[in-house]
Amino acid sequence: MATNPFDISGKVAIVTGGAMGIGFGIVRRFVESGARVLLVDRDEKAAKEALARLPEGPGKAEMLTADVSEEASGERMVARCIECFDRVDVLVNNAGIFPMSPVMQMSPELLDRVYQVNIRGLMLTSKAVAGRMIQQRQGGSIVNLSSVNALRPNMVGLAAYDASKAAVAMFTKSLALELAPHRIRVNSIAPGGIDTEGNAQVLKDVMTPEQAEAFxxxxxRTKVPLGRYGNPDDIAKAALFLASSASDYMTGSSLLVDGGLMLM
Structure with a gap:
């Protein structure tokens, strides 16, 4: 019986989209908990800045610049992780995009790009990392970032994103079934409204500052019973739970972390 089932010290994790927002929150929480982390992001400058902002130990982090939608990116992540840390125990598929467009103005190119990153990228990365985990014969944990938007739309303009996150939720269940014989657990987290740079930019793109503040x-006041926006560490702590042995008997599940949003 583990003394501390939430302990991930010594584990090796890959976190995609790790330079900002929820991804960076997960990287920071993992490093503070003693894990060794490969931070993956397509923005090299942001990734370097993220590494500089991390606390010193007890874990450590390295970085890789990669676009998850590119076919070779998953294998590159695995190779870099093995080069730095010898193995991989945990994958967090956090990379995602959410450009806004009402369906009646949506271009096929926008829909394709959302699916290339949010679904294709998740599949390619999961396939490569799971392959390595199977070779290691020690099990593992894959954590996918879905959304409350997989369950219901929050606003007009996010149909492509909403549909992609619903696909993430079902892909999680299917992959969990496939990988269970290898003791690789696959679960998802469905965040509600989280204060991140990306979410702030979405409001700036479609609203004046006054409109954004009123929104x-x-x-x-009307949607969140707990009365506050979530922060990246709220999601990072859920990811820590799913990465640790505390969740050993969970696979194919979705953790709703939304401040009570789905109660309203």
């Missing part, structure tokens, strides 16, 4: 205030 945020109304959202908290």
């Amino acid at each position: 945020r205030e109304n959202y908290l």
Whole structure:
């Protein structure tokens, strides 16, 4: 019986989209908990800045610049992780995009790009990392970032994103079934409204500052029983749980971390 089932010290994790927002929150929480982490992001400058912002130990982090939608990216992640840390125990598929467009103005190119990153990228990365985990014969944990938007739409303009996150939720279940004989667990997290740079930029793109502030205030007052936006560490702690032995008997599950949003 583990003394501390939430202990991930010594584990090796890959986190995609790790330079900002939820991804960076997960990298930081993992490093603070003693894990060794490969931070993957397509923005090299942001990744380097993220590494500089991380606390010193007890874990450590290295980085790789990669676009998850590119076919070779998953194998590159595995190779870099093995080069730095000798193995991989945990994968967090966090990389994702959410450009806004009402369906009636949506281009096929926008829909394709969302699916290339949010589904194709997740598949390619999971396939490569799971292959390595199978070779290691020690099991593993894959954590996919879905969304409350997989369960219901929050606003007009995110149909492509909503559909892609619903696909993530079902892909998680299918992959969990496939990998269970190898003791590789696959679960997802469905965040609600989280304060991140990306979410702030979405509002800036479609609203004036005054409109954005009114939207945020109304959202908290009418939609979120806990009365606050989530922060990246709220999701990082859920990822820590799914990466640790505390969740050993969970696979194919989705953790809703939304401040009570789905109660309303």
